[in-house]
Amino acid sequence: MLKFDNVSFSYSRRRGPVIKDFSFDIEPGGVYGLLGKNGVGKSTLLYLMAGALTPSRGEVLYLGVNTRLRLPSTLSDMFIVPEEFVLPTISIRDFVRVNSVFYPDFSSDDMRRHLDVFGMDEGVNLGELSMGQKKKALMSFALACNTPLVIMDEPTNGLDIPGKDAFRRFIAGGMRDDRTFVISTHQVRDMDQMLDHIIIMDDARILLNAGISEIGRRFKFTLTDSPAVISSALYASPSIGGTAVVLPNKDGRETEIDVEMLFNLATERPYIVQSVFSDYKTQIDNGCQ
Known part of the structure; x- marks a missing residue:
């Protein structure tokens, strides 16, 4: 599904590589946990997956297509939930109306179902929500888009203990054979019992991929x-x-x-x-x- 072929990346020539000679595959289906301490390059790796960054060397392929091309057919097949983001001051309902058109398999029923897990309503204004609540709304939209690939960067940051429990139920409710989750975190305990595959990275290298x-x-x-x-x-x-x-x-x-x-x-x-x-x-x- 997703292939890293000898990928390296650095933000500048003066700094060392954030990622060096990464080669691995992500297969369809299941939950991949990308684990690592803060600052080791997990977010960089996710943005390379989504084509938001260009490798210094090598390439990232989604179903054989270079993600850096940012083709509509590729973008409509994946959704990334960043660790930090800004949402417009409109209702969740209006946000869905404006953005769902880019995802052909979006389901309004699924959106309501996912919001229910977090105890949220479509009528609430995004501008009135805390960062944790905004994250719940965006994650609900991500799953409702029904993309084969869902990428999440530190999704449990900003969530309280009940929110983290709801997140685990949320992911379990969104799992299916043809959907792959790639979830990065440094809060290892939050992902316990959820993962099918683990990738651990540190110091610009992969320590474990199994x-x-x-x-x-x-x-x-x-x-x-x-x-x-x-x-x-x-x-x-x-x-x-x-x-x-x-x-x-x-x-x-x-x-x-x-x-x-x-x-x-x-x-x-x-x-x-x-x-x-x-x-x-x-x-x-x-x-x-």
Whole structure:
């Protein structure tokens, strides 16, 4: 669906690359989590996906078409919800009337359904809303456009705890086999239990790019009080009820993932993740699994 082919990007020659030699694919269907600390280039990567930025090297292809061409057929197939944006001081209803014409599969029924999840009404004026409420309105419009690709940059920023819970229900209600979500966040816990695929980036590079099931077959996440287990862990962190650890998954059976622990392992000990997945790829190539 979406292909990054050896993509690099820098905002100026004086600064180092924000993204360097990124090559990966995003397949149709599912929720991709783009995880990383603030300032590592997540937003830049999303704008490259949408064609709003031009790579210094390489290209980004959507269904084989360079996104930088900004063709109407490509733009009507995707919707990006930025972290920061400005909306006009008009009602949600008028906003929909003006902008929905650019999306041939827009559904008014879906718009009302998504607004209901957030407890919002079409008659409210966007200018009277808080930033968190504006984000809810724009996300509702994004899903109502029924584009195959939905890109969201830090969507839970500005949402309170009930709002974050509503967001998870909102995404679950918008999922279907032919729709792909790419959601960036540094608030890792907000995305727990939602993801089908995880991309972790840091320092202009990708630390991990793998499906949830693949990760669950390579690592085991558990709580323990055993000093022997803790000392042999790939990563350990004190937690309520014991010490949270990441262990090698020696039997290869899929286990439940702790996204926060995975993120900490990948960012603090990237060499371990690279080693584990290099070994996994070798086994796949050799037909061992």
